[in-house]
Amino acid sequence: MGTMASTLAHELNQPITAVANYVEAVRDLLTEANPEDLPMIREALDDSVREALRAGQIVRRLRDFVARGEVEKTVENLPTLIGEAAALGLMGAREKGVDAQFDLAPDASKVLLDKVQIQQVLINLLRNAVEAMAASSERHLWITSRREKAGFVRVTVADSGPGVSPDVAEQLFTAFVSTKSEGMGLGLSICRTIVEANGGRIWLEARPGGGSQFHFTLVEAEPENANDG
Numbered sequence: 001m002g003t004m005a006s007t008l009a010h011e012l013n014q015p016i017t018a019v020a021n022y023v024e025a026v027r028d029l030l031t032e033a034n035p036e037d038l039p040m041i042r043e044a045l046d047d048s049v050r051e052a053l054r055a056g057q058i059v060r061r062l063r064d065f066v067a068r069g070e071v072e073k074t075v076e077n078l079p080t081l082i083g084e085a086a087a088l089g090l091m092g093a094r095e096k097g098v099d100a101q102f103d104l105a106p107d108a109s110k111v112l113l114d115k116v117q118i119q120q121v122l123i124n125l126l127r128n129a130v131e132a133m134a135a136s137s138e139r140h141l142w143i144t145s146r147r148e149k150a151g152f153v154r155v156t157v158a159d160s161g162p163g164v165s166p167d168v169a170e171q172l173f174t175a176f177v178s179t180k181s182e183g184m185g186l187g188l189s190i191c192r193t194i195v196e197a198n199g200g201r202i203w204l205e206a207r208p209g210g211g212s213q214f215h216f217t218l219v220e221a222e223p224e225n226a227n228d229g
């Protein structure tokens, strides 16, 4: 998953850089508004459309890769899975002044999922939260799990950062939405694909008191009354 994502990030850079260059060229040609430049402008715009479509295909390939057949579901212990993911996702976070609190419900322990994929989701959410709080005076992170009705478990990653602005929030789980100078905006789009391929959903809420909280659901293994007969 990590290799696939970095390969794609690399592949994506080409068409995106090309689009930026074409659009810049068009903008420069338009400052002098010379009718003779029109064919060149049209050509540059055609080229940028082609490159943008290529970028879209690359993302679709990734979504297919994640969604199709590559999901290997096993019964896992959720607190253990979260602990392992947090060890990776929160590496160096304490040194940055981040205080992480875990509140994992014992009755929300057995889940059916692709462990590597869901850990990738958690790592993404944790890293985003730590990055978001870089400039905050308070740096709290809460990782919660709760049993939901109807065979689902909910995991929440909440932070005391600046929160997500409403215009960004609207398209947050779409590819290429990023407020970071080096960001590809692929993290949350991949998270959504993974969570949905594992039978759950993912969404964002503003945190009362400031910050954001990302929730996602997982399928519970052995719902209580499934073993009774």
Ligand code: ADP
Pocket (backbone or CB within 6 Å): 124, 128, 129, 132, 159, 161, 162, 163, 164, 168, 172, 177, 178, 179, 180, 182, 183, 184, 185, 186, 187, 188, 189, 212
């Ligand atoms: P990237 O990290 O490459 O920007 P993501 O899809 O992971 O891509 O995130 C998209 C955007 O969502 C980020 O650029 C950031 O603006 C916003 N975001 C994500 N998580 C948080 C968070 N916990 N708090 C505030 N903003 C966030």
